[in-house]
Amino acid sequence: MSIVKSPARRRRAPEIRRQNPEAVRQDILTVATAEFAENGFSGARVDEIAARTRTSKRMIYYYFGDKEGLFVAVLEAAYARIREIESGLDLAGLPPMEAMRRLAEFTFTYQNDNPDFVRLVMVENIHRGSHLARSAKIQALNVSVLQTLRETYERGVADGVFRPGLDIIDIHMTMSALAFFNVSNRSTFSLIFKHNMGSRTALTRRRQAVAETVLGYLRR
């Protein structure tokens, strides 16, 4: 899938170059992320992405092959970003209950602050994960989340604060679902129930409720 190699073999004066493949690639990715998140895969326009870029449409096809290739790259980059930040949480130092609350609240806050990520995942699910299926990196990236979760859960069981016998995947799914839905379904939900889910107070309250819900499921 990667057409371009890392340009680490040139010898000198790397700063003076007029051409800058990596920057061009990144520029395209940034613009494409916004466009795909806003309009979905079919709704996104390659011409529109090209227009908002500092480069031309020709470059999109040069680096990413076609529209689908571009979307795959966008998805990979988005997942890489969230996992990188997520792995920075230091949960091992906290008591299990606190650690779980922290993880739940982080998940909620991150997704709320990064609606583009949520929207990209929605779009990819509409397409039945067909693009993500091509990426080998994805799975490796996400193993760590379960690892952290498992460790925290088992500490909690040993301490007697969590009930035993639960499935790690279930716990993760519950956290993700509650955090995700708050962003993904905000439009229809707010519309139908005339309830502004995006306001500062609503978010604080909901984050609290989500954490409570997760902990309630775990608590002995």
Place this chain on the structure above:
Amino acid sequence: MSIVKSPARRRRAPEIRRQNPEAVRQDILTVATAEFAENGFSGARVDEIAARTRTSKRMIYYYFGDKEGLFVAVLEAAYARIREIESGLDLAGLPPMEAMRRLAEFTFTYQNDNPDFVRLVMVENIHRGSHLARSAKIQALNVSVLQTLRETYERGVADGVFRPGLDIIDIHMTMSALAFFNVSNRSTFSLIFKHNMGSRTALTRRRQAVAETVLGYLRR
């Protein structure tokens, strides 16, 4: 929005007619529902819908104006369907805890059995609810859900089995989120965690976990 009147004024031999506006309308709606759910709004093709219909493309424009009008009609019909079935649940006769469990399990099961509905809602959320915003019916349809939920919750508080002070919307949101996510994010989630969320046993287990989670949040 309704262009066609109910054709109840003809006198005899209604079965022998060659023209049948209501059937044509319904035929279009059924086909369009599948197409929009499968491919999203932008991905859906009017020509494709027309081809799978017993009628022609011109009829789509005749009855629904344009592609957006067709999508609005599809959404309205989908919501009407789910709410109709939902209102058939008789929760007032059950003790509060049982009633809540029943509601949570129904929500889970319905959404699982009707992925097209879930997908249409996803699509509409990608479009920020712009289509649903035109429909006045939608809000009225959903008031009843909150009504039922409120009544059940208050009975539970009076009985001392639910803790007081909770927000009805929060409860509904939690139920919806857990049920919805299980369908909406199945593709990416299953892919990333190599966990088949669609299998019979996984569904039974998860439905149980979802009910537990909701009740855990409510329990005193």
Place this chain on the structure above:
DNA sequence: CAGAAAATGTACGGAACTGTTAATTTCGCT
């Protein structure tokens, strides 16, 4: 500095799509 490879700009082909025009058939009513 030459020659190769990488990167980029321009312009356009042609398929895919939405929506329309105009003409025809069927229906409801008196």
Place this chain on the structure above:
DNA sequence: AGCGAAATTAACAGTTCCGTACATTTTCTG
């Protein structure tokens, strides 16, 4: 029976949009 309205058909106009062909410039290698 016959008229006006509703329903339906067929063909197509006008865009939009993905992807490419071709040419050119820039950078790298030896």
